[in-house]
Amino acid sequence: MGHAGHIDFHCHLDDPCFDNDRWRIIDRCLAAGFSRLVTAADAHDERSLAKTTEILGYHGALAAVAGAHPHQADGYSPLIERRLLAFLDRHPVLALGEVGLDFYYDLAARGNQEAVFRRLVALAQERSLPLVIHSRQAEGLVLRILEEEKFSLPVVFHCYTGDGAAAGEIVHRGYFLSFSGIITFRKAEALRAVVAATPLEHLLSETDSPYLAPEPERGKTNTPLAVVRVVERIAAIKNTGVQDVLEQVEKNFRRLGR
Numbered sequence: 224m225g226h227a228g229h230i231d232f233h234c235h236l237d238d239p240c241f242d243n244d245r246w247r248i249i250d251r252c253l254a255a256g257f258s259r260l261v262t263a264a265d266a267h268d269e270r271s272l273a274k275t276t277e278i279l280g281y282h283g284a285l286a287a288v289a290g291a292h293p294h295q296a297d298g299y300s301p302l303i304e305r306r307l308l309a310f311l312d313r314h315p316v317l318a319l320g321e322v323g324l325d326f327y328y329d330l331a332a333r334g335n336q337e338a339v340f341r342r343l344v345a346l347a348q349e350r351s352l353p354l355v356i357h358s359r360q361a362e363g364l365v366l367r368i369l370e371e372e373k374f375s376l377p378v379v380f381h382c383y384t385g386d387g388a389a390a391g392e393i394v395h396r397g398y399f400l401s402f403s404g405i406i407t408f409r410k411a412e413a414l415r416a417v418v419a420a421t422p423l424e425h426l427l428s429e430t431d432s433p434y435l436a437p438e439p440e441r442g443k444t445n446t447p448l449a450v451v452r453v454v455e456r457i458a459a460i461k462n463t464g465v466q467d468v469l470e471q472v473e474k475n476f477r478r479l480g481r
Contacts, residue, residue, distance in 0.1 A: 226256075226466070227258065227466065227469040227470045227472070227473040228256045228257050228258030228259075228469065228473075229252075229255070229256070229257045229258065229428070229450050229451060229454060229469060230257070230258055230259045230260075230261075230427070230428060230450070230469075230472055230473060230476055231252075231257070231259070231260050231261065231428065231429055231430050231432075231447040231450040232259075232261050232379070232381070232401050232427040232428060232429040232472075232476070233261055233263055233288075233321070233355065233381045233382065233401060233403075233429035233430070233431055234260060234261065234262055234263070234429065234430050234431065234432045234446075234447045235262065235263055235431070235432065235433060235434075236248075236249070236260065236262040236274075236275075236278050236285075236432075236447070237262060237263075237264060237270075237271045237274040237275050237278065238433050239270075240433050240444055241433065241446075245278070246281065248446050248447065248448065249278075249281060249282065249285070249447075251448060252284075252447050252448060253282060253284060255448070255451075257284060257447070257450075258284060258473065259284055259285075259286055259476065260284060260285050260286070260447050261286045261287065261288060261317060261429075262275055262278055262285065262286075262287050262288075263287070263288050263289070263290070263320065263321055263355070264287055264288070264289040264290075264310065265289075265290065265291065265292050265295075266289065266290065266291045266303050266304070266306045266307035266310065267291055267292065267295040267298060267299075267303055269306070272289070272306065272310050275287050275289070275310075275314075276310075276313070276314070279314060286316075286317050287314060287316050287317065288316055288317050288318045288319065288320040288321065288355045289307060289310050289311060289314070289316050289319065289320075290307070290319050290320040290321050290322040290343065290355065291303055291304075291307060291322060291339065291343060292321060292322070292357065293322065293323050293324055293325045293330075293331060293336045293339070293340065293357060294325060294328065294330040294331060295330075295331065296331035296332070296335040296336040296338075296339040296340075297331040297332055297335050298331075299335070299339045299342075304342075304346075307346075308346075311350060311352075316352065317353070317355075317479060318347075318352055318353040318354060318355045318377075318379070318479065319343060319346065319347040319350065319352045319353070319354055319355070320353075320354055320355025320356065320357070320379070320381070321355045321356065321357040321381055322339075322340055322343040322344075322347075322354065322355070322356065322357065323340055323356040323357040323358045323361070323365055324336050324337065324340055324357075324358055324359075324361035324364060324365055325357060325358070325359040325360075325361065326359060326360040326361045327359035327360045328359065337364070337368070340365075340368060341368055341372060344368060344369065344372045344374050345372060347374070347376065348372070348373075348374055348375065348376065351376065352376065353376050353377035353378065353379065353479050353480070354369075354374065354376070354377075354378045354379070355379050355381050356378060356379065356380045356381060357381060357382075358380055358385065359384065360385075362380070362385040362386075362389035362392075362393070363389065365380075366389070366392060366393070366396070369396075376480075377397075377398070377399065377478065377479050377480065378393075378396075378398040378399065379398065379399040379400075379401050379427060379479070380393055380398065380399070380400050380401065381401045381429060381431070382401065382402075382403045382405070382429060382431045382435070383400040383401060383402055383414075383417070384405060384414065385417075386413070386417070387413075387416060387417050387420055390417045390420065390421060391420070393425075394421060394422065394425045397425075398425070399425050399426065399427050399475060399479075400417070400421050400425060400426055400427070401426075401427035401428065401429045402414075402418055402426065402427070402428065402429070402453060402457065403429050403430060403431045403435050403453060404430060404431075404435045404436055404437030404438075404441075404445065404449055404452065404453055405435055406418055406437075406453065406456050406457070406460070407437035407438040407441075407452060407453070407456050408437075408438060408441065409438065415456075415460055418456075418457060418460045418461070419460050419461070423461065423463075423467075423468065423471040423472075424471065424474075424475065425475070426457070426468075426471070426472065426475065427472055427475055427476065428450050428453050428454050428457065428468075428472050429450065429453070430445055430446070430447050430449050430450050430453065431445070432444075432445035432446050432447055432449065433445050433446070436449060437449050437452040437453060437456070454468050454469060454472070
């Protein structure tokens with residue numbers, strides 16, 4: 224039996240709410256044997272990019288993805304793209320992300336979201352980068368765009384909240400589903416059923432912290448330490464050992480090619 228460490232595939236360590244205890248939280252994760260923490264930077268926010276640069280310099284277990292969130296698609300511009308490209312040039316990011324479509328909150332016009340997403344899919348292909356997808360009530364269109372743009376690299380649907388049918392299609396295409404603390408929520412039976420149906424070979428663990436603290440801390444500020452609870456719940460749903468989940472998640476992480 225191996226001893227794989229926990230991986231929080233998606234968190235927001237750049238968030239200002241961590242300014243007073245960011246390094247202490249990271250140190251606690253490292254002391255607990257975490258193998259990777261992947262923080263997400265957003266090119267719409269210069270502070271996010273600068274803070275992520277600082278975070279990446281702290282320890283080798285820290286990694287990053289960088290993208291342009293669909294919530295801000297109305298404000299995407301050549302300046303934002305240059306900012307993103309400059310960050311990609313400076314740092315060996317794991318993937319382009321989070322990018323995608325959000326038809327739940329609809330904070331940006333859907334046409335703008337789609338146009339920006341298509342541009343970023345093409346950019347990821349040009350840069351040979353996997354994609355980390357943010358999709359809310361838009362999985363069908365996201366999959367169609369990936370097909371139409373002939374995207375050929377790994378894809379992760381982060382913080383998956385879609386239905387079983389879309390999850391099945393995502394897995395069929397060889398993509399990954401990353402699950403967060405939502406799977407511990409009392410009324411998340413449908414999402415737990417998706418976890419049950421998803422082969423471990425297509426699964427990743429994350430917190431999306433500081434959001435989505437798992438039960439019983441729901442509503443409080445979340446941290447990457449909570450990925451332990453996410454993995455425990457995945458193991459329980461799958462009726463397997465925590466270490467089995469950790470080992471497979473680590474293999475899946477390596478399959479992203481970074």
